[in-house]
Amino acid sequence: MVIIILGGGFAGLAAARKLAVLQGNHQVFLFDKNSYSTMLPSLPDAAGGRMPPQFLKEEIARLLPEGIEFKNENVCLVDLENRFIKTEKNQYCFDYLLFAAGSTSNFYGFNQSLERLYTLTTLTEAERIREDFAGYLYRAPHPHLVLSGAGYTALELAGNLSFAAQKSQKTLRITLAERAPDFLPFLSSSQKERIRRYIKRMKFDLKLNDFIEVFDGRNVRLHSGAEFEDVFFCWTAGTKFAIPQIIGKMDLLADGRIVVDECLRAPQYDGVFAAGDSAAMACGGGYLRKAVNFAIYSGARAGDNIVRSIRSKRLKPFRAVDLGWVIPLIDDSVGVVFGKIPVCGRLGLRMHYFMCGYRNFNWTNRRRFFQFSLTL
Incomplete structure (x- = not known):
């Protein structure tokens, strides 16, 4: 077989x-x-420079048990x-x-200057964002980050790049364009209100019922008519x-x-x-x-x-065990553990990064994430 x-x-x-x-x-x-496996939940941290990329990966060949052949x-x-x-x-x-x-x-049919925008589904893409964003901050007199979408990936990436700009002593304008009339619809009302306060504190400009209509590789125009010049454009819409x-x-x-x-x-x-x-x-x-x-x-x-x-044995059904989820937001968080217990703030952040360490691929990576979780 x-x-x-x-x-x-x-x-x-x-x-x-x-x-x-x-x-x-x-x-x-x-x-x-790829020749390596990636701790995907920490891609925004790698993109923003808060976690070095080497702590998010391990070679697949080292992770496979004997008898499994890897084809790169x-x-x-x-x-x-x-x-x-x-x-x-x-x-x-x-x-x-x-x-x-x-x-x-998923670009949903959008096909304008794709080579000039940034996505975040792989470690390579995270490293590209980190390197190019540093150069953008250096050259742009009024840096402006525009993100398509306002889901958890967009919020996490926006927070991490805002952190990177602060370290560079740059004032960064951030706009999130969300096509839907609301963001993160699965959240409870209290969780959503906490994120609204975070968005306000971070001075993000959240535009609902709006989306990027034109991107020429440097400038964007939204469906609402708003135009922004010389932006750093990230696609996080799905x-x-x-x-x-x-x-x-x-x-x-x-x-x-x-x-x-x-x-x-x-x-x-x-x-x-x-x-x-x-x-x-x-x-x-x-x-x-x-x-x-x-x-x-x-x-x-x-x-x-x-x-x-x-072996001609009866198959077993998959029964999901929901340990929960956390959306890390630089200095805040929202989440749920064991399916029903809400968590937020620094406790949620520590839990998120502890689990990224626990689920990581080797002890060097785990130790780095465990140490990071204790600094929050």
Whole structure:
């Protein structure tokens, strides 16, 4: 049997650890375009220079158990009908396939001067923001950061770049353009009010019911007619499935996630599973949010179910355990732990960075995050 894992993030690595028990005539391959895995929740910290990038990553080859072969190749096509994948270098057939490839930026049809704007879905992109923003602060007499979207990634990135500007003794104007009539609709009224106070304290200009209509590589114009010159433009308006082309018919959400059954199978194709940010996992009439814990647990369950399927054993359903979430906001936070206990302020910040350390890839990285959490 040939088992292929697409993605070397939290879900893919968790699946690989389960699949390592297979022996004999089984081959397990893990594909990722990067040679390393990334602590994605800390990308805004890397972009703003608060956390050096080397503490967010580890080489995938070092993280894989014995018996799993790593292929450092970019998967550009998956053919579910004929059961093969294609990379920029080769083509590989599979018996079992696990989608765990994560997300990339979704531009929703926007295509103006994309090479001049900044996104934040990979460590490479975070490093590009950090380096280019430092240069922008140096040359721009009146630096102005414009972000498309006002979700948690936008707020975290805005806070971190504001911090970087303060360190450079620069006054930074920040505008967030959100197409929707409200921001972060899943928050409680008290959490939303706390973030409003944070936005006011940080002097962010939040424009709801508005969006970037024109970007020429230097200047932007919003749908409302507002125009801004010489801006540093970051796109944080949403994400989509990372694999560009899939041949086959599956049920997908608007963001490209694959709708799976309770055992994390894509029902339309035998032996095809999805986990982590690739999977739309039903929960309470909706779908689970994207989160590190869900990625790890679902990846482990998918890997275990592939083993059980090969051994003709009954598959086990995935049962999500919600440990909570925290939105870190430089000197404040909002969040929930264990599904119902609200946290905020510095306690929430410490919890966030402690968990980034706990879930990190090696002891050097963990120690750095643990130490950072104690300084907050």
